[in-house]
Amino acid sequence: MVSLRIIWNIFAKDLRIEWRNRETLASMCVFGLLIVFLFNFAFEGAREETLRLLPSVLWVAIAFAGVLGFNRSFASERDNACLEGMTLTPVDPSLIFLGKMLANLVFLGVAEVVMVFAAALWYNVSFLPALGQLVLIAFFGTLGYAALGTIFGAIAANTRMREVMLTVLQFPIAFWILMLSIDSTSDALRGNPSGDWFGGVARVAGISLVFTIASFLLFEYVLEE
Amino acid sequence: MPPAKQTSNPMLETRNLTKFFGDLAALKEVSLSLHRGESAFLYGPNGAGKTTLLRMLTSLARPSSGQVLFDGRDIERDGTHAKAAIGFVSHATFLYGELTVLENLQFFGKLFGLNGLERKINAALDLFDMRERSAVYVQDLSRGLQQRASLARAFLHDPDFVLLDEPFTGLDSQSVRNLETLLRRLPEQGKALLFSTHDFEQGAALAQRLIALKAGRVRYNGPLALAPFKSLGIVRNSEPENDG
Numbered sequence: 001m002v003s004l005r006i007i008w009n010i011f012a013k014d015l016r017i018e019w020r021n022r023e024t025l026a027s028m029c030v031f032g033l034l035i036v037f038l039f040n041f042a043f044e045g046a047r048e049e050t051l052r053l054l055p056s057v058l059w060v061a062i063a064f065a066g067v068l069g070f071n072r073s074f075a076s077e078r079d080n081a082c083l084e085g086m087t088l089t090p091v092d093p094s095l096i097f098l099g100k101m102l103a104n105l106v107f108l109g110v111a112e113v114v115m116v117f118a119a120a121l122w123y124n125v126s127f128l129p130a131l132g133q134l135v136l137i138a139f140f141g142t143l144g145y146a147a148l149g150t151i152f153g154a155i156a157a158n159t160r161m162r163e164v165m166l167t168v169l170q171f172p173i174a175f176w177i178l179m180l181s182i183d184s185t186s187d188a189l190r191g192n193p194s195g196d197w198f199g200g201v202a203r204v205a206g207i208s209l210v211f212t213i214a215s216f217l218l219f220e221y222v223l224e225e
Numbered sequence: 226m227p228p229a230k231q232t233s234n235p236m237l238e239t240r241n242l243t244k245f246f247g248d249l250a251a252l253k254e255v256s257l258s259l260h261r262g263e264s265a266f267l268y269g270p271n272g273a274g275k276t277t278l279l280r281m282l283t284s285l286a287r288p289s290s291g292q293v294l295f296d297g298r299d300i301e302r303d304g305t306h307a308k309a310a311i312g313f314v315s316h317a318t319f320l321y322g323e324l325t326v327l328e329n330l331q332f333f334g335k336l337f338g339l340n341g342l343e344r345k346i347n348a349a350l351d352l353f354d355m356r357e358r359s360a361v362y363v364q365d366l367s368r369g370l371q372q373r374a375s376l377a378r379a380f381l382h383d384p385d386f387v388l389l390d391e392p393f394t395g396l397d398s399q400s401v402r403n404l405e406t407l408l409r410r411l412p413e414q415g416k417a418l419l420f421s422t423h424d425f426e427q428g429a430a431l432a433q434r435l436i437a438l439k440a441g442r443v444r445y446n447g448p449l450a451l452a453p454f455k456s457l458g459i460v461r462n463s464e465p466e467n468d469g
Contacts, residue, residue, distance in 0.1 A: 002338065009335045017323045076321060080363075084285055085319025085378075089336035090308040224287050 006091055010099025011106075017076055018107065024072040028111040032065035036115050040122045048190075054123055055185035059178050061115050062108065063145070067167055069107050070149035073100065074157040083157065083223070093220035097150060101215075104153075105146040112138060130188040136201045137188060141181035144208025148174050151215040154222045177211065180204045234297060236261050236386055236417050237282065242291035244277050244441075251277040253441045254291070259419055261385070264412045266428035267421040268459075269438035275421040276316070278438070279390045282419070283313045295386075309337065312384030314392050318375040322364030326355055326374045329363060330381055337382045349377040352407065353400070369395040376404065387411055389420035393427065405431060425459055 018024050039057040043050050077083035077100075086096050116138075120127055127134055148170055156166040184200030187193065192200075235258035242255040252274045259265060267275045280286035282293055284304045293300045295307035320329045330349060334342045350356040353373040358366065363374060372395045379387070387408075393401050408431050411418045419436075422428040429435070435452050437445040437459075445452050454461055 006336060009332060013321070013324070013332050016328070017321065020323050076323060079322055080320055081315070081317035082319055082321050084315075084317070085333065086336065087285065088283060088308060088311070088313055088319065089333060090305045090338070091336050 003092070003095055006095045007099045007102065010086070010096060011102045014073065014076075014100065014103035015106075018103075024069050024107055025110060027072065028065040028069045028107060029114045031068055032061040032111050032115040033118050035061035035064065036119050037122060043123065050123055050125065051189045052186060054119060054125060055182045055189060058115060058119055059141070059182045059185065062112055062142070063171075063174065063178055065111050065115070066104075066108050066145055066149050067170070069111070070104060070146075070153035070170075071156070071163055071166055073104055073107075073150070074153040074162075077154075078157045078162075083154065087223050093223050094216050096223070097216055097219035100154075101147050101150040101212075104150050105142060108142050108146055108149075109138075112142060125189065127189070129191070130197075133188045133192075133197050133201060134185065137181055137184045137204050140201070140205040140208040141177055144177040144204075144211045145174055147208070147212040147215040148177070151219055151222055154219070173211070176207055177204070180207055235259060235294075236296060237419075238294040238297075239278075239282070240292045240294070242278070242281060242293065243289050244274075244281060244286065245289045250441050252281070252288075255438075255441075255443055256291075257436060257443060257446050259386075259417050261415050261417055262412045263434065264408070264418040264432040265434035265436050266432040267419065267436050267438060268423075268425055268428055269444075272440075273438040274441040275438055276390055277441075279313070279315070279388050279419070279421060282388055283311055284308070285313075307386075309382070310385040311388060312379035312382065312386070313388045313390075314372075314375055314379045315390045316394070318363070318371050318378075320363045320371065320374055320378060323362065325360050325362055326350070326366070326377070327359040329374065330359075330378060333378055334381055339382055345381055345383070349381045352380055353377045354403070367395075369397055369400065372396055373400060380407075384416070386417045387419070389418075391422060392420055393422065393424070425461070429461075 036057060043053065074083070087093065116127060119125065152166055152170040156162040156169060159165045180203050184204050187200050188197065238258040240256055242252055243250065244252040255278060267278065269275055277286060281288050284300045284307065287301070295310070298306060300307045324332065327346065330346045331342065334346060339345055347356065350359055353376050355373055355377055358370060363371060366374060376392065392404060396404065408418055418432070429449055433449060434447065435445060435449045436443060437452070437457050445457055
């Protein structure tokens with residue numbers, strides 16, 4: 001119970017800061033929408049082609065919007081060394097990780113809803129036939145990506161070229177989550193031609209949980225100098 | 226009231242603490258101890274290693290070699306007990322600019338798991354005369370007021386061991402006097418105090434012990450009255466010079 005309260009406090013603190021300055025969500029949504037909108041002009045082809053390429057567009061938009069969000073998430077922690085302030089308290093570092101990750105997950109989730117809704121309109125694609133499957137893929141894909149963004153955001157926060165560093169550090173590892181998410185989303189949108197809808201979700205869930213657990217366990221070493 | 230009697234076991238102990246930044250040795254084999262009811266101040270020129278030492282005592286920085294023990298426990302292995310007992314003020318305020326002073330204290334108070342949080346927050350605010358500014362965003366406060374808010378955060382959980390890195394920075398004369406009064410009372414309450422300052426006379430007026438650092442090494446660690454001021458390069462305003 002105590003642990004849950006601490007996670008909630010850190011999460012609520014990030015929500016409160018975001019509610020005050022509205023910088024993170026706004027920049028994530030605008031950037032994500034811009035990518036989805038611009039790619040719309042490149043897709044003049046058949047419906048099958050759109051369904052094959054749209055997942056890549058969406059996950060690229062999610063990935064880059066996520067980087068913006070993770071950088072902003074640790075900007076407020078970097079000012080006045082607030083992350084260090086949290087580590088001065090007798091709180092388990094893994095709880096700090098979970099609180100921050102939860103906030104990143106929610107911000108990215110909200111941005112995703114906006115991007116998917118826009119994509120449905122601009123690309124004239126319905127996500128409803130495979131909604132359950134897509135929600136699961138999006139949830140697990142975003143979970144793993146937010147976990148990596150949180151741990152690498154904390155690492156990059158103490159570097160000089162932090163905006164660049166986050167991308168450079170995170171993408172080579174996040175590649176596996178993004179690749180499987182794109183593949184599974186593509187399958188789901190095309191009505192699962194292989195007939196195995198569970199396999200795609202399980203692969204994304206599996207790799208995301210591995211990265212989430214690894215980030216959870218390693219976060220305390222990141223907080224050290 | 227006289228200072229609380231020292232117990233045999235030190236509250237804080239460092240053993241051969243060494244810290245390298247690349248090839249540069251910021252601290253070299255620093256061994257010292259501090260008991261409950263003791264007050265000491267760190268004195269030395271810029272780059273002497275004062276801030277590095279204080280950061281390692283709070284486990285914000287990891288030693289390259291050596292140990293920091295708090296109540297006999299290695300803080301690298303078991304730092305929770307030390308963190309609950311230490312109040313630390315640094316050059317950074319550790320406060321969120323987008324939150325008010327009150328919200329910051331509420332947040333950190335919850336992380337410390339404090340009971341009777343509202344009462345403790347009010348006590349900390351009153352201690353540094355910040356009650357009227359509790360609803361102001363930290364980013365809108367002046368440097369001096371931010372320092373007072375930072376001090377309120379550090380004293381919120383009634384720490385047994387107070388570590389302060391240049392605590393008087395930015396404070397007005399009234400706030401300096403209030404802080405000095407507060408710091409003088411700590412040893413009487415059985416708490417330990419270690420702080421750094423560039424103002425030797427101010428440190429000497431508040432602490433019983435001097436820890437002089439130069440180039441990462443401890444040059445003197447002992448009672449102020451016995452300090453060899455001349456060989457330490459310290460010129461005092463009023464006290465007779467020792468050179469022992």
